[in-house]
Amino acid sequence: DGIRELDARVSVCRACPRLVQWRESVAVSGRRAAFADQPYWGRPGPSFGDPDAEVLVVGLAPAANGTNRTGRMFTGDRSGDWLYAALHRAGYASQPTSVSSGDGLTLTGLRIVATVRCAPPANKPTTEEKATCAPWLDRDLELAEPRLRSMLALGAIGWDAALGAARRRGWAVPVPKPRFGHGAEALLVTGAGRRVRLVGSYHVSQQNTFTGKLTEAMLDEVIARL
Ligand code: DU
Ligand code: SF4
Numbered sequence: 001d002g003i004r005e006l007d008a009r010v011s012v013c014r015a016c017p018r019l020v021q022w023r024e025s026v027a028v029s030g031r032r033a034a035f036a037d038q039p040y041w042g043r044p045g046p047s048f049g050d051p052d053a054e055v056l057v058v059g060l061a062p063a064a065n066g067t068n069r070t071g072r073m074f075t076g077d078r079s080g081d082w083l084y085a086a087l088h089r090a091g092y093a094s095q096p097t098s099v100s101s102g103d104g105l106t107l108t109g110l111r112i113v114a115t116v117r118c119a120p121p122a123n124k125p126t127t128e129e130k131a132t133c134a135p136w137l138d139r140d141l142e143l144a145e146p147r148l149r150s151m152l153a154l155g156a157i158g159w160d161a162a163l164g165a166a167r168r169r170g171w172a173v174p175v176p177k178p179r180f181g182h183g184a185e186a187l188l189v190t191g192a193g194r195r196v197r198l199v200g201s202y203h204v205s206q207q208n209t210f211t212g213k214l215t216e217a218m219l220d221e222v223i224a225r226l
Pocket of ligand 1: 101107
């Protein structure tokens with residue numbers, strides 16, 4: 001089916017030379033000491049979750065020792081610990097942790113997608129890399145569109161990526177462009193007239209969760225609006 005084919009095709013993409021070099025060099029010779037005995041995925045992270053999702057979570061990009069190690073979105077890093085715990089509290093995730101691709105976790109009603117699917121140096125993809133990876137997001141949106149109810153954008157980059165993908169699909173998007181913020185909302189309308197709620201959240205990265213800029217209560221509150 002479409003989702004399986006998309007995931008298979010994404011996982012062998014080599015379109016961004018800088019990111020291919022980085023993801024593979026981390027996997028081969030840059031492994032974190034704690035994981036030095038593990039094989040690393042070292043490839044793009046495909047979307048993860050329910051193929052029939054009504055909700056999409058739009059992330060930024062894989063972490064070098066997280067998804068780039070485990071092959072699953074938000075898996076094996078602190079950001080994922082936060083996200084999956086919250087998704088479990090909200091009833092979307094079958095368990096509160098996501099440790100490895102073999103841990104049995106499933107998501108119901110929700111799918112996690114990313115703006116850029118290869119780990120970028122310093123977690124910062126370039127403008128060109130975001131544009132190069134956008135067709136994969138577009139395809140995820142296209143496949144989700146018939147059932148889609150809402151999207152949670154993590155951070156300003158996820159917010160911009162979701163709005164960009166919606167515009168490229170020809171959806172009605174408010175003008176001027178809705179501003180990102182924690183709890184920001186925009187109403188998007190698909191070509192078929194389906195209303196899709198876009199909700200913004202501060203990213204679940206350690207910079208936000210360690211400092212208290214994003215609390216569990218704040219995350220639960222935006223997830224409840226999906
Ligand atoms: O076993 P599978 O149907 O090919 O699913 C692949 C992958 O997707 C598995 O790791 C669980 C996840 N998944 C999910 O989270 N929610 C679903 O409804 C179906 C599959
Ligand atoms: Fe391909 Fe996206 Fe990875 Fe670039 S970031 S190589 S477009 S999967």
